[in-house]
Amino acid sequence: xxxxxxxxxxxxxxxxxxxxxxxxxxxxxxxxxxxxxxxxxxxxxxxxxxxxxxxxxxxxxxxxxxxxxxxxxxxxxxxxxxxxxxxxxxxxxxxxxxxxxxxxxxxxxxxxxxxxxxxxxxxxxxxxxxxxxxxxxxxxxxxxxxxxxxxxxxxxxxxxxxxxxxxxxxxxxxxxxxxxxxxxxxxxxxxxxxxxxxxxxxxxxxxxxxxxxxxxxxxxxxxxxxxxxxxxxxxxxxxxxxxxxxxxxxxxxxxxxxxxxxxxxxxxxxxxxxxxxxxxxxxxxxxxxxxxxxxxxxxxxxxxxxxxxxxxxxxxxxxxxxxxxxxxxxxxxxxxxxxxxxxxxxxxxxxxxxxxxxxxxxxxxxxxxxxxxxxxxxxxxxxxxxxxxxxxxxxxxxxxxxxxxx
Amino acid sequence: xxxxxxxxxxxxxxxxxxxxxxxxxxxxxxxxxxxxxxxxxxxxxxxxxxxxxxxxxxxxxxxxxxxxxxxxxxxxxxxxxxxxxxxxxxxxxxxxxxxxxxxxxxxxxxxxxxxxxxxxxxxxxxxxxxxxxxxxxxxxxxxxxxxxxxxxxxxxxxxxxxxxxxxxxxxxxxxxxxxxxxxxxxxxxxxxxxxxxxxxxxxxxxxxxxxxxxxxxxxxxxxxxxxxxxxxxxxxxxxxxxxxxx
Ligand SMILES: Nc1ncnc2c1ncn2[C@@H]1O[C@H](COP(=O)(O)OP(=O)(O)O)[C@@H](O)[C@H]1O
Ligand SMILES: [Mg+2]
Numbered sequence: 001x002x003x004x005x006x007x008x009x010x011x012x013x014x015x016x017x018x019x020x021x022x023x024x025x026x027x028x029x030x031x032x033x034x035x036x037x038x039x040x041x042x043x044x045x046x047x048x049x050x051x052x053x054x055x056x057x058x059x060x061x062x063x064x065x066x067x068x069x070x071x072x073x074x075x076x077x078x079x080x081x082x083x084x085x086x087x088x089x090x091x092x093x094x095x096x097x098x099x100x101x102x103x104x105x106x107x108x109x110x111x112x113x114x115x116x117x118x119x120x121x122x123x124x125x126x127x128x129x130x131x132x133x134x135x136x137x138x139x140x141x142x143x144x145x146x147x148x149x150x151x152x153x154x155x156x157x158x159x160x161x162x163x164x165x166x167x168x169x170x171x172x173x174x175x176x177x178x179x180x181x182x183x184x185x186x187x188x189x190x191x192x193x194x195x196x197x198x199x200x201x202x203x204x205x206x207x208x209x210x211x212x213x214x215x216x217x218x219x220x221x222x223x224x225x226x227x228x229x230x231x232x233x234x235x236x237x238x239x240x241x242x243x244x245x246x247x248x249x250x251x252x253x254x255x256x257x258x259x260x261x262x263x264x265x266x267x268x269x270x271x272x273x274x275x276x277x278x279x280x281x282x283x284x285x286x287x288x289x290x291x292x293x294x295x296x297x298x299x300x301x302x303x304x305x306x307x308x309x310x311x312x313x314x315x316x317x318x319x320x321x322x323x324x325x326x327x328x329x330x331x332x333x334x335x336x337x338x339x340x341x342x343x344x345x346x347x348x349x350x351x352x353x354x355x356x357x358x359x360x361x362x363x364x365x366x367x368x369x370x371x372x373x374x375x376x377x378x379x380x381x382x383x384x385x386x387x388x389x390x391x392x393x394x395x396x397x398x399x400x401x402x403x404x405x406x
Numbered sequence: 407x408x409x410x411x412x413x414x415x416x417x418x419x420x421x422x423x424x425x426x427x428x429x430x431x432x433x434x435x436x437x438x439x440x441x442x443x444x445x446x447x448x449x450x451x452x453x454x455x456x457x458x459x460x461x462x463x464x465x466x467x468x469x470x471x472x473x474x475x476x477x478x479x480x481x482x483x484x485x486x487x488x489x490x491x492x493x494x495x496x497x498x499x500x501x502x503x504x505x506x507x508x509x510x511x512x513x514x515x516x517x518x519x520x521x522x523x524x525x526x527x528x529x530x531x532x533x534x535x536x537x538x539x540x541x542x543x544x545x546x547x548x549x550x551x552x553x554x555x556x557x558x559x560x561x562x563x564x565x566x567x568x569x570x571x572x573x574x575x576x577x578x579x580x581x582x583x584x585x586x587x588x589x590x591x592x593x594x595x596x597x598x599x600x601x602x603x604x605x606x607x608x609x610x611x612x613x614x615x616x617x618x619x620x621x622x623x624x625x626x627x628x629x630x631x632x633x634x635x636x637x638x639x640x641x642x643x644x645x646x647x648x649x650x651x652x
Pocket of ligand 1: 420
């Protein structure tokens, strides 16, 4: 029996029962659409994370204070106060695999500007901080080397701070008070948006680290973080080792003693976030898989009904010379046609849903072609697997009983 | 030329609580060009014999040669191929595929042909429909045809593979007198063209249009005689119509 004929027979019998075919396909449609949408969400989220992490700065090394462990009780990340300005200077001088080293000092508190109050985070930084974080200025300038040395009272505002304190004017040249100390605004940063932790990265004010240490924090010695950039992605790991060696030497740590700091590279950060999204994607994939199996059971159910209903038809076909295998192939093709059509409609549906979510919800949705191919492949397999039993039943019917069937 | 049908010691026993002997020892020979009626009371084994002759079933015992080939020991697939190549069935209930055109129904046996005897199956099916007088009904579905027309489509389907034998189980059972005569007329015509036909019927009038009558009782052949004063269905139909139109 020619394949073309078989396909035609399948097409006709599915069209004869349009409503039932449509209802049967429903499970597959939803399952396939769900799989593709989940994957599109997962891939989109992954891409987002990669973009955000690279927006944190290229080849960034984040050096943080170690965590105090006293009697096994953690006192919070970075609770040690081991990093100093001298450490940053040593890295800058000795580590030839890193460039642009910027220590930071965080000072939170009330900020007043143009008669408005705003509670924000002020960070004392080296001017290289902008390079570390791949951050550009929206307007104005970053402070200079001489301003850094002079502990000048100058500030560069993040986009959110500028908008809230000076909604209708450029703040350049105006002044603000941070913890009651007046600062002159010399620049405004480009907007960066939310961080991976959901924090608004633009809700910040940058001032020279020297000013932060000596004018706002009463001459503190330790710094919060040290940002550095590896000179290339390939040498990022070597740079991490180099910095580790310098800091251990500066901190006079002997062999066997733990680091009193830790270093995060961008690759590690990426991996950290990727693994969470992957876990989520996997969970969603399982749900989608279950709905596909449910769809498959629907196909099987309908095919069994169809075999019973068409017992006489089977009898007639067998009486004119159809072999068991012809009958089996016919029903298998019908089952596959059913599930594959469902799969194709599911692909179209998922495409619509993904577009909708991207346009109206601002989610990044990426449908990869292999996912579509896999979903269609799964649809075909479901038709084959769940169509097998009904098809086998049809092929085993006794022609005499089948012809006599009412 | 071999006999179309030659059975020897055909038995069929159904193993129920106690065995049912549907056929007990049937020896019949039917030659090419015969037109045979099998008669008998209900339960006498007519359908069982038909099913075995039609290769839908296998005898429990005995031999059966169809067109010179021993077929009693063939497996399912081989029997399917024999049905496809050598046998045409006509059923009491027509057994046409619903919502399928007359042409596609007639073409059905050729869909399953493994020998490629008929290359252009649609053309062959159209020829057969023309032969039974339904040239202008090819695209009609069974529901759009009268009972007589449906049985004509079924006969065209039985003819389509140029079978050695046409088997008809109560072909007029669902038809009124006039249509029955019409169908018997068609069978007579086909037989005159050389087609071997075997019909099962419980109506003695129907057997008068055949050439030979085999009578069965309790799984045995009890009578086997040539029909004398064979009637002509076309003539009877003409008389019947003129009587009823008075
Ligand atoms: N599948 C079957 N299982 C058991 N007994 C059967 C079966 N088919 C037919 N019989 C029995 O065999 C006998 C002959 O039946 P059948 O050939 O159908 O007779 P007919 O067609 O002459 O009415 C009957 O007694 C019937 O009950
Ligand atoms: Mg019977």
